Amino acid sequence: MNLHEYQGKNILHSFGIKVPLGKVARTPYEAITMAKKITKTTGSNIWIVKAQIHAGGRGKGGGIKMAKSLKEVYEISSKIIGMRLITPQTPKEGKLVHRVMIGQDVYYKGKSEIKEYYISILIDRNKEKNIIMYSQEGGVDIEQIAKESQEQILIEEIDPYFGIFDFQAKKIAFNMKLPTQVFKEFIIFIKTLYKAYVASDASMIEINPLLKTSDNKIIAVDTKVVIDDNALYRHPDYAALRDIDEEDPYEVEAAKAGLNFVKLDSNVGCIVNGAGLAMATMDLIKLSGVSPANFLDVGGTVDAHRVEKAVCILLKDKTISAIFINIFGGIVRCDTIAQGIIAANQIIEGGIHVPLIVRLQGTNAKEAKKMIDQSRLCVHYVVTLKEAAAKIKEILI
Amino acid sequence: MSILVNKNSRVIVQGFTGKEGTFHSQQMINYGTLLVGGITPGKGGNKHLNLPIFDTVEQAIKATRANVSILFVPPAFAADAIMEAAYAEIDLIICITEGIPISDMLKVKQYLKHRNSRLIGPNCPGVITSEESKVGIMPGFVFKRGGVGIVSKSGTLTYEAAYQIVKSGYGISTAIGIGGDPIIGTNMQEVISLFMEDSETDAIVMIGEIGGQIETQAAQWVKESLNKKPIIGFIAGKTAPKGRTMGHAGAIVGDKNETAEIKIDILRDCGINVVESPAEIGVTVAKVLSYRRNKI
Secondary structure, three states: OEOOHHHHHHHHHHHOOOOOOEEEEOOHHHHHHHHHHHHHHHOOOOEEEEEOOOOOOOOOOOOEEEEOOHHHHHHHHHHHOOOEEOOOOOOOOOEEOOOEEEEEOOOOOOOOOOEEEEEEEEEEOOOOEEEEEEEOOOOOOHHHHHHHOHHHEEEEEEEOOOEOOHHHHHHHHHHOOOOHHHHHHHHHHHHHHHHHHHHOOEEEEEEEEEEEOOOOOEEEOOEEEEEOHHHHHHOHHHHOOOOHHHOOHHHHHHHHOOOEEEEOOOOEEEEEOOHHHHHHHHHHHHHOOOOEOEEEEOOOOOOHHHHHHHHHHHHHOOOOOEEEEEEEEOOOOHHHHHHHHHHHHHHOOOOOOOOEEEEEEEOOHHHHHHHHHHHOOOOEEOOOHHHHHHHHHHHHO | OOOOOOOOOOEEEEOOOOHHHHHHHHHHHHHOOOEEEEEOOOOOOOEEOOEEEEOOHHHHHHHHOOOEEEEOOOHHHHHHHHHHHHHOOOOEEEEOOOOOOHHHHHHHHHHHOOOOOEEEOOOOOEEEEOOOEEEEOOOHHHOOEEEEEEEEOOOHHHHHHHHHHHHOOOOEEEEEEOOOOOOOOOOHHHHHHHHHHOOOOOEEEEEEEOOOOHHHHHHHHHHHOOOOOOEEEEEEOOOOOOOOOOOOOOOOOOOHHHOHHHHHHHHHHOOOEEOOOHHHHHHHHHHHHHHHHHHO
């Protein structure tokens, strides 16, 4: 589960990581109130206004701005709240910004030089270990650095049993060429960060930039925290942070019905059982010369109602030009699926209005075919995947 | 021969009396699997499906000489149940459970390093040796006996492949679903190497998908290994968008080496016969095997 920047920072702060003082606002008026509150603590009259969306590269899209007066806080917030922010990581049409975070400016001038670094903790599937990825070049696009000067990015593998050793923390500090004055604080920081990563069941924590301030503090200026969905049952407080405004409304509705659904940008819908077969079905649609509108896995414990719901959700998208239902019944019975299709046809006003290509193979396939034949629902019945591909071509091309 | 399980495998079920456990235990018994008991902590001493229930895996092994355990334990308790089975020194652990936290699996993998048990899964359909033993949730009737071994990250796609192979006039020796999670017990290369040594397996079908690198790692191992059996491959997810999880927790493109296109290229480079379309698995197996037969 992705978190907003402010949510991730709150979690890290609860473990003792230093983050800039920040407060969330949903309106420009609220933004001013929050800015005043921050000034009470910091005494500074410079604030950073940051759009809160689930995507990186916000600065590039105009979603992060510095304000030097309360008037500017108001103006910038009015502009950002409600805008469709387009960054390299958002969909083409951008993402609607519902709230901003008003943050303390930590780039103040002082005795020593300010410097930005990069740190992330994530899982390496191949090594089956958590790794710390770090660079003395922070603040900028890490993918850019990875492309242009890979030697700048270093990796430290962490033992799953022992966790991070002191010598590893020191090694990272040396490699990042940190000034000696902040060494001690950094070692505490990195060990705390790893502790937070494990304790919060995160699958990724990225801090970019990590800042050494002019008065030698180590501060996590921007953070991205992703929590392992499978571990959310252990963290009801984090589970409550889910922001469904950031998700596709169809996907939210599908998830509620127990369907595993990913919306894509095209027009041939598909309903499949099993994630692998669902991906393969999408590939088959593409090989037939058209493009899949979605990924949809009805799951292993599907009932007729869930199938009915799947058809209804797909047909909410008016650009859908056909639906391919591909079920390989094992535990899932084909007659259950047929029942769902027939029910959907009755529920939908005017019936299912797009061509239906149906393949029900495996357990109770014969009974299913009989049910569909008797229902007089108009479908293109196919037996093999090869026939399905040919039928898709015939109907749509 | 076949691999991992056969008609002599003595199977116990962890999470025996739950809804899933009960349903699939009955299905396995119907298939002919030698089920010898099950574990549900707190219900030891009773019977379920005419088989004894035990409180711990240790007791179950002692009483039944079981050598395979299949798990239908809920995700919150599954990691501990896997480690319990390994602690009791069972040979093979097959974990069906989907949704185990990834940090739990890191622990499990670490623990298994010091044990002699093999883990298949989690988040998998299990293992079936056709017409002998089904230790999983797959529809048994699809798997007719024959010389093709299947290793796959996916459940229904395995059934689809088996169906196509049988339709083309061939059959399955053993089919293994290794699971769709980012961290799994036994990887593709290990299963392929078992198939290479198996006298009953003439050809191997490997079914992968986007995410991770176990397919390419297996392919590179195949290229370097001496034992050559034909391998037919399919990689699902060419149309999957980057950065999205496609059903399986592990089916997500992390970096550029994890896309379907790159995997297909590498597999082909290593001599694996990769089919473009999921509809061509069966016919390609038939083509490869008949060509081989004619050559001999």
